[in-house]
Amino acid sequence: MKSVLNQLIQLQELNFAKEEQRAASSKMPLEQLEKAVANIRAQLPADVADRYDRLQKRFPLAVVPLAHGNCSRCGLAVPAQVVNAAKAGEQLQNCPHCGRFLYFPDTVARQPKKMYDGKHPVEVGIARFSAANLMVPKLAAATREEVIGELAKTLTDGGFIEDGATVTELALRREAIISTAVEHGLAFPHVRDVEGGGLTFAVGLKEKGLDFGGHEGRLSKIFFFIVIPTPATAFYLRLLAGLVRTFESSEARKALLDCEKPEQMWKTLTKLTRETIP
Numbered sequence: 001m002k003s004v005l006n007q008l009i010q011l012q013e014l015n016f017a018k019e020e021q022r023a024a025s026s027k028m029p030l031e032q033l034e035k036a037v038a039n040i041r042a043q044l045p046a047d048v049a050d051r052y053d054r055l056q057k058r059f060p061l062a063v064v065p066l067a068h069g070n071c072s073r074c075g076l077a078v079p080a081q082v083v084n085a086a087k088a089g090e091q092l093q094n095c096p097h098c099g100r101f102l103y104f105p106d107t108v109a110r111q112p113k114k115m116y117d118g119k120h121p122v123e124v125g126i127a128r129f130s131a132a133n134l135m136v137p138k139l140a141a142a143t144r145e146e147v148i149g150e151l152a153k154t155l156t157d158g159g160f161i162e163d164g165a166t167v168t169e170l171a172l173r174r175e176a177i178i179s180t181a182v183e184h185g186l187a188f189p190h191v192r193d194v195e196g197g198g199l200t201f202a203v204g205l206k207e208k209g210l211d212f213g214g215h216e217g218r219l220s221k222i223f224f225f226i227v228i229p230t231p232a233t234a235f236y237l238r239l240l241a242g243l244v245r246t247f248e249s250s251e252a253r254k255a256l257l258d259c260e261k262p263e264q265m266w267k268t269l270t271k272l273t274r275e276t277i278p
C-alpha cells in the first residue's frame, strides 16, 4: 500500500509541476514530465488511477495530508479509524467528506508566525511574503542541496520556520521528483502543506550560477525558496507567475544579481515587482 500511496503522491507532484510550468509560462518541453507521468500511471492499479483522475478534475490536489485528525483541504474531521488506518498505512484512505485521498504525513513543517501579524499596517506587494533579512546576495552554496539548506537556514534564523532540517528534506524530496529550475536562470524550490504561518520566501543569488537540474544543463542563478501553507497553494502559483514575469527581463536579472547587501537586494526586489506583484 505504501508504494501505491507514494506513487500517487509522485503523480500529483508531477501534475502540479505542470501547473507550475504553466504559471511560469515556461517554454521548456513538457516531454520529460509527460513521460514521468505515464510511467507512474502505468504502475498504479487501474481503479486507483481512475479515482485519482476523477478527483483531479475537481481538485488540483487530490492526495492530501491529514492535519490533527482533519482533512487538510476540506478541513473537516475524519473518523478516528480512518486516521488510524492512514497512520498504519494499511489501505488507501479517502476523506469521507470531499473524497480526496488521505495520508498521514511522516514529517510536517511548521511556521511559528505569519509575515503579517495583524498589529502593523497592512503591507502590499512582496512585503507580505518576504523581508530584507530573507535576502542572501552571495550564496556560499555550491550545490542544489546546499542552496536549499542555506535558504532554509535563512528562514529559520529569521524565525519564519521552526525546523530547517525538515523543510530542507521536504524541499529535496520535491526536487528529486522533478527540478524546479525554469528558464532565465531562475529556480523555485519549495515546500507545500506547511502548517501555520503564511506564504513566505527567501531569495538567494549565485552570480556565476550552479547546476540545479535545469533543462539541458543550464545553470540557475536566482533562487526563490518558497514555504507554502496549505490554504495558499493557488496564491503561490500567482506569485510564481509574477516573479517569472519580472525576471524574464535581463535588465531586471542584472539589477538583482548586482546587489551586494541584503537591504539593497530587498529594495531592488520590491521596486522590480511593484507592477507584477501588486
Ligand SMILES: [Zn+2]
Pocket (backbone or CB within 6 Å): 071, 072, 073, 074, 075, 076, 095, 096, 097, 098, 099, 100
Ligand atoms: Zn476532505
